[in-house]
Structures are given as structure tokens and as C-alpha cells.
Amino acid sequence: MSDKLWAMANLKVNFCGVEFENPTVLASGVLGVTSASLKRVVEMGAGGVTTKSIWMEEHKGHKNPTMFGTEHFFLNAVGLSDAGIEKARGLFAEYGEPAGSGAKNVRPAPVIASIVAGKQSEFADLTEEIVKSRPDILEVNISCPNVEDEFGIPFACDLLLAADVTKVVRRKLDELGSKIPMIVKLSPNVPNIGRIAKACADEGADGFCAINTVGPGMVIDLKTRKPILANRVGGVSGPAIKPIAVKAVNDIHKATGLPIIGTGGVMTGEDAIEMMMAGATLVGMGTMVYYREVGGFGEVVKEMGDWCDANGVEVVGDLIGSIK
Amino acid sequence: MDVKNFNTIPETIPIKKIVKETDTIWTFQFEYNLESKPGQFLMLWIPGVDEKPFSIAYDDGKEFWLTIAKVGSATEELFKLKEGDLIGIRGPFGTHYKWEKGKHLVLLAGGYGAAPLYGLARAAVEDGCKVDFVVGARSEDLLLYEERVSALGSNVTYHAATDDGSKGHEGYNTEILEEIIASKDGEGVSKIYACGPEMMMKRAAEIARDKGIKSELALERYMKCGFGVCGQCCVDETGVCVCKEGTVFDGERALGFSEFGKYHRDSMGKKVEW
Ligand SMILES: Cc1cc2nc3c(=O)[nH]c(=O)nc-3n(C[C@H](O)[C@H](O)[C@H](O)COP(=O)(O)OP(=O)(O)OC[C@H]3O[C@@H](n4cnc5c(N)ncnc54)[C@H](O)[C@@H]3O)c2cc1C
Numbered sequence: 108m109s110d111k112l113w114a115m116a117n118l119k120v121n122f123c124g125v126e127f128e129n130p131t132v133l134a135s136g137v138l139g140v141t142s143a144s145l146k147r148v149v150e151m152g153a154g155g156v157t158t159k160s161i162w163m164e165e166h167k168g169h170k171n172p173t174m175f176g177t178e179h180f181f182l183n184a185v186g187l188s189d190a191g192i193e194k195a196r197g198l199f200a201e202y203g204e205p206a207g208s209g210a211k212n213v214r215p216a217p218v219i220a221s222i223v224a225g226k227q228s229e230f231a232d233l234t235e236e237i238v239k240s241r242p243d244i245l246e247v248n249i250s251c252p253n254v255e256d257e258f259g260i261p262f263a264c265d266l267l268l269a270a271d272v273t274k275v276v277r278r279k280l281d282e283l284g285s286k287i288p289m290i291v292k293l294s295p296n297v298p299n300i301g302r303i304a305k306a307c308a309d310e311g312a313d314g315f316c317a318i319n320t321v322g323p324g325m326v327i328d329l330k331t332r333k334p335i336l337a338n339r340v341g342g343v344s345g346p347a348i349k350p351i352a353v354k355a356v357n358d359i360h361k362a363t364g365l366p367i368i369g370t371g372g373v374m375t376g377e378d379a380i381e382m383m384m385a386g387a388t389l390v391g392m393g394t395m396v397y398y399r400e401v402g403g404f405g406e407v408v409k410e411m412g413d414w415c416d417a418n419g420v421e422v423v424g425d426l427i428g429s430i431k
Numbered sequence: 432m433d434v435k436n437f438n439t440i441p442e443t444i445p446i447k448k449i450v451k452e453t454d455t456i457w458t459f460q461f462e463y464n465l466e467s468k469p470g471q472f473l474m475l476w477i478p479g480v481d482e483k484p485f486s487i488a489y490d491d492g493k494e495f496w497l498t499i500a501k502v503g504s505a506t507e508e509l510f511k512l513k514e515g516d517l518i519g520i521r522g523p524f525g526t527h528y529k530w531e532k533g534k535h536l537v538l539l540a541g542g543y544g545a546a547p548l549y550g551l552a553r554a555a556v557e558d559g560c561k562v563d564f565v566v567g568a569r570s571e572d573l574l575l576y577e578e579r580v581s582a583l584g585s586n587v588t589y590h591a592a593t594d595d596g597s598k599g600h601e602g603y604n605t606e607i608l609e610e611i612i613a614s615k616d617g618e619g620v621s622k623i624y625a626c627g628p629e630m631m632m633k634r635a636a637e638i639a640r641d642k643g644i645k646s647e648l649a650l651e652r653y654m655k656c657g658f659g660v661c662g663q664c665c666v667d668e669t670g671v672c673v674c675k676e677g678t679v680f681d682g683e684r685a686l687g688f689s690e691f692g693k694y695h696r697d698s699m700g701k702k703v704e705w
């Protein structure tokens with residue numbers, strides 16, 4: 108262990124033309140309800156943040172219990188609760204204007220707007236609204252497993268639907284003349300994630316975020332014989348899913364070569380390095396907050412720097428896709 | 432993280448006893464070693480229904496109590512349960528009240544806030560503290576915990592304030608707080624603890640600040656996870672999670688939250704004025 112304060116390695120990365128101070132980003136759905144909360148995550152060391160998935164209209168979500176964890180995994184079925192586009196507008200206004208905009212309240216780090224909808228046409232409408240708030244990146248969430256009762260299987264689990272949503276959002280962005288990079292958030296719950304990524308890439312995705320939660324899974328209380336989540340089933344995240352995420356990221360990397368936010372089970376700097384080797388440019392963390400609290404972001408960044416320094420890596424970006 | 436082995440799967444245990452405080456406020460008692468500290472809360476799962484946060488009113492290492500008001504759909508279902516029925520618990524979560532041995536403390540309770548402050552009073556008296564326990568309610572029949580608090584002994588004084596004057600002082604409990612501080616005896620007050628409606632807590636914190644006395648408040652915000660992950664209870668503009676870095680905050684710190692006494696958020700994150 109070294110006791111130096113700063114890593115010597117350069118931890119900056121460029122993702123679809125957007126500069127990040129370091130490769131860590133907050134994953135969607137964790138600490139992403141308010142601007143103040145996102146800013147705090149940046150203060151704690153994250154290179155960027157993702158909002159909780161935004162709907163056009165209010166969306167209640169599921170009753171509690173919506174989440175809990177063990178040493179190995181975390182299970183959640185929040186059901187994408189959100190107060191809709193109007194609240195989101197307020198959030199972006201509070202978070203600040205894009206870097207280089209010359210505005211007084213410049214945002215502390217890039218923000219990725221995660222959007223969700225039940226129909227293709229709604230994705231188009233929401234895209235039109237959300238770009239007005241000038242997020243740095245648009246993340247199209249087509250992979251949440253927790254609203255299946257409402258909407259059927261996620262778009263991300265069907266190659267044609269995934270491609271179609273991508274096309275609809277791409278067309279809208281082009282129509283608006285928007286240069287905001289658009290990435291698609293994919294589900295690991297498919298036989299071949301690389302093929303789905305390729306189909307989205309062909310329809311104009313600029314990159315990907317992978318993975319959303321695994322499963323769904325279920326936990327049953329033995330005494331009452333009832334599933335604990337109010338939604339009965341929920342998405343699995345946390346340490347247990349890391350190997351699935353690393354493999355998925357590598358598959359997408361090989362299939363498309365596009366930039367990826369590698370997400371899923373990243374808890375430490377070494378986990379993050381592994382994700383980059385698999386093909387990730389940025390590394391998303393959500394459930395890490397459960398195990399290491401919000402301060403974990405800065406710790407992971409430091410661990411990444413330490414690893415680079417100890418292994419003669421001068422530029423962290425050199426690790427991207429360096430798997431042999 | 433203070434959650435043992437990271438296991439936050441609710442554990443189901445039987446309700447041992449139900450004590451009716453009023454028609455709509457009941458105390459649920461459980462035989463279980465929760466290992467909580469005064470001011471902490473837990474998430475209570477009504478299997479198949481919902482799961483909600485409640486403050487721990489009493490915990491002696493063998494049993495613990497929750498004092499719960501029937502206010503909506505989840506608590507209505509809870510009030511249908513009987514002794515022996517199974518219920519799930521997750522926790523304890525959050526920060527706790529802090530006090531020093533042998534000091535003079537004033538506890539200010541509104542509504543079911545009397546329950547967690549009873550837990551504090553009990554522990555503080557054991558540590559040789561002198562306690563003024565000031566409760567406010569709309570009317571006499573809604574005053575909670577009087578007998579239990581009075582039974583803590585001669586070091587505890589129970590003061591009541593009611594809106595309609597049916598018992599004790601007619602008016603706000605914060606007026607009693609001001610009287611106590613202004614009295615000769617009040618010079619030695621080392622800390623003020625408040626739990627109840629946010630406006631009451633804000634007033635208490637302001638009184639404390641003006642008199643140069645420390646204070647601690649237990650904030651309430653909409654909670655889902657209880658352990659600092661979902662972000663539902665983050666307060667403006669610091670972004671601090673109430674469930675994790677609170678719910679008990681120093682009064683000074685709480686007064687610094689820009690939303691304190693102004694608004695909170697609903698289950699979707701939308702602002703709601705108090
Ligand atoms: C830390 C903390 C400690 C609490 N301690 C107690 C206690 O000791 N005794 C007690 O009677 N009540 C306590 N409450 C409030 C209690 O959680 C709510 O009364 C309960 O959740 C109501 O649920 P419901 O479905 O019956 O009512 P609903 O109709 O759903 O809601 C009624 C009101 O309760 C509040 N509420 C609902 N759900 C939540 C939630 N998940 N988190 C926070 N507030 C909510 C809202 O302000 C709402 O307006 C506490 C709340 C918090 C945050």
C-alpha cells in the first residue's frame with residue numbers, strides 16, 4: 108500500500124465526446140431522485156452521474172419492500188417510481204448548465220439522463236422534452252425487469268423491439284438536430300447480448316450501458332411462505348452479478364466496438380479495472396453504495412489510481428478493451 | 432455500514448402484545464433483541480401488504496416496542512393483525528440520540544414522537560440525567576406515554592400542553608419549553624431533544640440556538656430502503672440521506688437544510704409543502 112494522496116496515472120476518459128474526470132459514474136436508480144443528491148455523489152468522487160429513470164408522466168412504482176441485500180447480492184423492485192418530466196426539468200435546472208456553456212451555475216460533472224417509456228412513441232416524445240434540459244448523455248432504459256406486469260417483457264429482451272426503440276429515439280434526435288450522444292441500456296437476461304447491441308448500433312446507438320439487473324429473482328420468507336418483495340420478484344444486482352456483467356460488456360465490445368458504461372457488481376477499483384479491460388470506457392456503480400456508502404466513489408477512484416500506478420499504467424483509458 | 436453482515440432481508444417474528452394507547456394509536460410489542468439505541472428506527476413489513484418506517488419506542492435487549500398511529504392503507508392493515516401474527520423487521524437503522532451522564536435534558540414531543548423520546552428518557556435517567564418531558568397534543572385523550580414517563584421516577588417531570596386546554600398548558604408545547612429554559616432551573620439545561628411535527632422541531636431548534644443550547648431533532652422523510660441507497664429521503668441542498676446520516680441530526684445542522692420546515696417529498700420524489 109502506498110500512502111500518496113494522488114494517483115500519478117491520468118484517470119480522465121472521453122465517452123462519446125464528453126469528458127469525465129474519472130471513469131466512475133453513478134448508475135441509474137440509486138441516489139438519483141434529487142439534484143442535491145447527485146451533486147453529493149460528485150462531491151464524493153464520482154466522475155459523472157445518472158438520474159433515476161425519468162418517465163413522461165408520474166409513475167407510482169411498487170409498494171415496499173422494494174429492496175434489500177445480503178453479503179452477496181442485492182434485490183430490488185422499485186418499479187421505476189418517478190414524478191415525470193416536470194420534476195426532471197427542475198432537477199436539471201438545479202444541477203446546472205453544461206460545462207463550457209459559459210453559464211454561472213455550471214454542473215459539477217456530466218449528467219446522464221435515463222429515460223423510460225412503455226411505448227416507442229412515448230420514447231420519442233420524452234426525448235423531445237428531455238433534450239431541452241441539455242443532459243450530457245441520453246440513456247435509453249429499455250431493460251428494467253420490474254415493470255413486466257405493466258408492460259410485458261422489456262424491449263431489451265427482444266432484438267427487433269430494442270432496435271426499433273433505438274431507431275425512434277435516433278430519428279427524433281436527428282429531427283431536433285440534437286448532438287447529445289444516445290446510449291442504450293441493455294438487459295443481461297438474453298441469450299446473446301452482443302446481437303442485440305449490434306442491432307441497436309445499426310439503428311444509431313452511440314454507445315451502451317450494460318448491464319441492468321439480472322433475473323428477475325425472488326426471495327421467500329420461510330415462516331410466512333411469502334415472497335418478500337411487494338412485487339414478488341425483482342432485479343438482482345451487487346457482487347454476485349459481476350462476472351455476468353463483465354462477460355456482457357465484453358460481448359458488446361466485440362460486437363460493436365462502441366463505448367460502454369460497464370455496470371454490474373462493481374465494488375472496488377480492481378472491479379472497475381476489470382470492467383475496463385472487458386471493454387468499458389466508463390464504469391457504473393449503483394449497489395456499491397449499499398456496501399461502501401456514498402463515500403465509496405472516491406475510494407474506488409483512488410483504488411483505480413493505485414492499481415494503475417502499481418502496474419505501470421499511465422493513462423487509464425489505455426485499459427479499455429485490453430483483455431487478451 | 433452498521434448492518435450486520437450486510438443482511439437486510441426482513442426477519443419475521445410474532446407480535447407478542449398489542450397495547451391500545453388511543454383508538455388510533457397502538458403499541459406493538461415484540462420479544463426480540465434488536466440491539467437498538469434511542470432514536471433509531473426500523474422498517475416494519477406487513478407481509479403481502481407494505482413495509483414502512485417506525486421509530487423504536489423501547490428496547491431493553493429482551494423486547495422492543497413500536498407505537499403506531501393508524502393513518503393510511505398500510506397502518507390500517509397493520510391494525511387488523513392480532514397478537515401472535517407474524518410481522519417482518521429490518522434494522523435498526525439511522526443515527527441515535529446522544530447525551531452525557533448526569534445532565535439536565537428537555538425532551539419535546541409532539542404526537543407519536545413521545546414514544547421514541549420515552550426510550551431516550553429511560554436511558555438518560557439510568558445515566559443519572561434529570562429530564563423534563565414535554566408533550567403536546569390536540570386534547571387530553573391524545574396525550575401519549577404519561578404513565579410510563581411518570582413511572583421513570585422523580586428525576587423525570589411530565590409536562591402536557593393541549594390545544595384545547597383539556598390538560599396542562601393550553602397552547603403549544605414549545606411555550607412550556609421556553610418557560611423551562613427561562614426558569615431558574617432552566618440554566619442548567621444541556622440539550623433539547625425534539626421529535627414530532629417539523630414546525631415544532633424547527634421552533635425548538637431555533638429556541639435552542641437563540642439560547643446557546645445544543646439540540647437534536649429526529650427528521651421524517653419518505654423512506655423506501657432505510658439504508659441510504661434509494662435516495663428518496665435526501666434533503667436539499669446538502670443531498671444528505673435522512674435515513675442514514677439522520678434521522679437524528681444536530682439542530683444546527685437541520686436548520687441548515689434549505690428544505691427544513693418548508694417541504695418534503697412524496698414517494699415519487701415530488702416536493703410537498705409542509
Ligand atoms: C424515521 C421515521 C419514523 C417514524 N416513526 C413513526 C412512529 O413511531 N409511529 C408512527 O405512527 N409513524 C411513524 N412514522 C410515520 C410512518 O412511517 C407513516 O405513518 C406510515 O408510513 C404511514 O403509512 P400508511 O400506508 O398507513 O399511510 P399513507 O396513507 O401511505 O401515508 C400517510 C402519511 O404517512 C407518511 N408516509 C407514508 N409512507 C411513508 C414512508 N415510507 N416513509 C415515511 N413516511 C411515510 C406520508 O407523509 C403520508 O402522508 C415514521 C416515519 C419515519 C420516516
Ligand SMILES: Cc1cc2nc3c(=O)[nH]c(=O)nc-3n(C[C@H](O)[C@H](O)[C@H](O)COP(=O)(O)O)c2cc1C
Nearest residue numbers: 134135136160248318319344345371372392393394
Ligand atoms: C435500487 C435500484 C434501483 C434501480 N433503478 C434503476 C432505474 O431506475 N433505471 C435503470 O436503468 N436501472 C436501474 N437500476 C439498475 C442499476 O442502474 C444497475 O444497472 C444494476 O443495479 C447493476 O449495477 P450494480 O450492481 O452496480 O448495482 C437500479 C438498481 C437498483 C439496485
